[in-house]
Amino acid sequence: MRPINEIIIHCTDTPAGRPVTVAEINQWHLARGWSGIGYHRVVHLNGAREAGRPIERIGAHVAGHNTGTVGIVYVGGRSADMTHTADTRTPEQKHALVAEIIALRERFEIGGISGHRDYDKGKACPCFDAHVEYAHLLKGASDFVPLKDVMLARGDHGPAVLAWVQDLAKCRQMTRHPWPVQPTDAFDHTVELVTIWFQKERGIVADGIVGPQTRDEMERALSGKPPMMALAA
Numbered sequence: 001m002r003p004i005n006e007i008i009i010h011c012t013d014t015p016a017g018r019p020v021t022v023a024e025i026n027q028w029h030l031a032r033g034w035s036g037i038g039y040h041r042v043v044h045l046n047g048a049r050e051a052g053r054p055i056e057r058i059g060a061h062v063a064g065h066n067t068g069t070v071g072i073v074y075v076g077g078r079s080a081d082m083t084h085t086a087d088t089r090t091p092e093q094k095h096a097l098v099a100e101i102i103a104l105r106e107r108f109e110i111g112g113i114s115g116h117r118d119y120d121k122g123k124a125c126p127c128f129d130a131h132v133e134y135a136h137l138l139k140g141a142s143d144f145v146p147l148k149d150v151m152l153a154r155g156d157h158g159p160a161v162l163a164w165v166q167d168l169a170k171c172r173q174m175t176r177h178p179w180p181v182q183p184t185d186a187f188d189h190t191v192e193l194v195t196i197w198f199q200k201e202r203g204i205v206a207d208g209i210v211g212p213q214t215r216d217e218m219e220r221a222l223s224g225k226p227p228m229m230a231l232a233a
C-alpha cells in the first residue's frame, strides 16, 4: 500500500439533483487521456459511497498533489441550471462524506484534509471549505505537512521516504533502471543513487535531494508524461 496522509475533496461539477455514475466519470477521465477515473471514492446524491480508482493506486485529481493523497468526489457542485458553482451536497451526501473521512482516518494516518480549490486557486471545486468543515475529524491536524511537500535527503527516515522509494520502484518498471529498489523507509546511499539516476533521466539537477522539482518530475513520470525540460526545449 502506498503511504497516504491527506484527503482531498472534489465535486463532479454537474447540476444539482442529476445522478452521475462511476462509469460516466471513468469515461470523462479516459477522454482526458488518463488511465480511467482519477478519484478513489464517489459519494452519490443518495449518500451511497462507491469505489473509483483502487486506493492503492496513485490518483489523478489534483495536479502536483496526487502523491500521498486520496481523492473523494461528491456528485454535484453546480446549480440546477448550470449557471453557477454551488455547494449542492444533499443531507445524505454530507453524512456520507463524514462517514468516508472517518473510515479513511481509521485505515491511514490521515493528517490533513483539503478541497481541490486549496491547491488550484482558479477552481471553485468542491464549492465549500473542506478544511474548515472537516479538520476537526482528524487527530494531529495542526502539525500536518503533506507528503508531497516533505523535503528528503540522505539520512532521513519515515513514511515519506517509503512513499518516495515506492514511486522510484514503480518508475523503474517503466524504464531500464539497472538496480533493484527494495521497499525501505530509510533514505540510504542506494536510495540517494537511484534518486540521482532518476533526476539525470529526467534532465533536472541531479543532487540526490527530493524537493518540489524532483517530485513534480516523478508525478509526470508516473503518469507517463515526458520530462518538463523536454517541453521547454
Ligand SMILES: [Zn+2]
Pocket: 009, 010, 011, 061, 116, 125, 126
Ligand atoms: Zn476537483
